Amino acid sequence: MFFQRYFKFMSHDMAIDLGTANTVVYVRGRGIVLNEPSVVAIETINGVKRVRAVGDDAKLMMGKTPGSIEAIRPLRDGVIADIDVAEQMIKHFIQKVHGPRRFPRWPEIVICVPSGSTSVERRAIRDAASNAGASQVWLIEEPMAAAIGAGMPVTEPIGSMVVDIGGGTTEVAVLSLRGLAYTTSVRVGGDKMDEAIGSYVRRNHNLLIGEATAERIKQEVGVAKMPADGKGETIHIKGRDLVNGVPKEITITQAQIAEALTEPVSAIVEGVRIALENTAPELAADIVDQGIVLTGGGALLTGIDEVLREATGLPVSIADDPLTCVALGTGRALEDPVFRGVLQTA
Ligand SMILES: Nc1ncnc2c1ncn2[C@@H]1O[C@H](COP(=O)(O)OP(=O)(O)OP(=O)(O)O)[C@@H](O)[C@H]1O
Numbered sequence: 319m320f321f322q323r324y325f326k327f328m329s330h331d332m333a334i335d336l337g338t339a340n341t342v343v344y345v346r347g348r349g350i351v352l353n354e355p356s357v358v359a360i361e362t363i364n365g366v367k368r369v370r371a372v373g374d375d376a377k378l379m380m381g382k383t384p385g386s387i388e389a390i391r392p393l394r395d396g397v398i399a400d401i402d403v404a405e406q407m408i409k410h411f412i413q414k415v416h417g418p419r420r421f422p423r424w425p426e427i428v429i430c431v432p433s434g435s436t437s438v439e440r441r442a443i444r445d446a447a448s449n450a451g452a453s454q455v456w457l458i459e460e461p462m463a464a465a466i467g468a469g470m471p472v473t474e475p476i477g478s479m480v481v482d483i484g485g486g487t488t489e490v491a492v493l494s495l496r497g498l499a500y501t502t503s504v505r506v507g508g509d510k511m512d513e514a515i516g517s518y519v520r521r522n523h524n525l526l527i528g529e530a531t532a533e534r535i536k537q538e539v540g541v542a543k544m545p546a547d548g549k550g551e552t553i554h555i556k557g558r559d560l561v562n563g564v565p566k567e568i569t570i571t572q573a574q575i576a577e578a579l580t581e582p583v584s585a586i587v588e589g590v591r592i593a594l595e596n597t598a599p600e601l602a603a604d605i606v607d608q609g610i611v612l613t614g615g616g617a618l619l620t621g622i623d624e625v626l627r628e629a630t631g632l633p634v635s636i637a638d639d640p641l642t643c644v645a646l647g648t649g650r651a652l653e654d655p656v657f658r659g660v661l662q663t664a
């Protein structure tokens with residue numbers, strides 16, 4: 319009895335949200351213990367590749383690496399672009415959470431996978447976690463994890479809609495009775511927004527900016543909707559002049575950012591519209607009462623909730639902590655037997 323309790327206490331069972339932008343790790347009984355960018359810096363010396371940095375350290379290198387180092391995002395557009403690097407990243411994060419000590423019991427791991435991943439990729443992810451020491455690996459679909467994390471009534475016969483706006487994809491799902499009644503995935507998320515900002519300043523101001531700069535602009539002053547005064551705040555952006563090649567700074571307004579983001583934002587609205595059109599009437603009726611819940615980092619884009627509210631006429635709310643919501647839901651699925659039914663073996 320004592321040992322049983324001791325082992326439970328020492329448990330390193332974990333839940334991992336393997337996102338295209340961020341990986342978040344939750345440990346049973348401890349909650350979220352790690353939240354880092356899904357980036358790996360690979361160094362090649364004399365033709366031999368070696369992991370130089372992972373996570374926060376690797377993201378700092380993005381766009382600034384010398385020829386011998388490459389900062390890679392192994393997951394892109396909601397799919398696994400480089401399975402070998404993804405495997406190294408998973409192992410690195412698991413070991414980081416485990417610490418250098420050895421534990422009396424191998425952990426059980428639940429991994430939330432991008433819904434666009436194929437069965438071959440899912441098996442590869444499962445194998446990576448097994449190789450890193452997991453005794454049992456479960457997989458969970460991202461919209462289900464997001465809905466559990468947001469505290470939606472997924473186990474009840476009540477329809478609810480979750481819209482997870484991640485880095486690579488936006489997943490729209492209608493859930494009821496532990497299952498996905500309808501799901502659709504749009505390959506538009508934070509990355510496409512960054513690209514849209516980048517190409518806007520290139521086209522209109524002849525200024526070349528990096529991915530990291532575009533993301534920073536989006537997070538700091540990005541808006542999904544035209545500001546009420548038609549202008550909003552003014553922003554200074556530094557980059558390289560496309561014409562004469564020298565560094566320069568320009569000034570743009572939030573209204574211009576809103577214009578730049580029109581396309582990705584409309585694609586998200588369109589995804590939600592399609593999901594609503596395909597929802598069974600009884601479930602649709604529930605959504606009118608329950609409203610739509612937004613999760614994922616993209617939910618933090620100022621005004622995105624308002625745009626969706628105007629487009630659908632439904633109540634729209636943002637989950638408490640959109641960036642960790644999926645990991646929290648994955649963690650609850652690991653901890654609470656009520657959710658066991660939503661876990662898949664591969
Ligand atoms: N304040 C903000 N405003 C707009 N976007 C934001 C904000 N904060 C974070 N983001 C964006 O959210 C995205 C990351 O969200 P999240 O961590 O949910 O994605 P992910 O789970 O890794 O991706 P996916 O679910 O597609 O695999 C990034 O594109 C990031 O730039």
Ligand SMILES: [Mg+2]
Nearest residue numbers: 337484614644
């Ligand atoms: Mg995600």
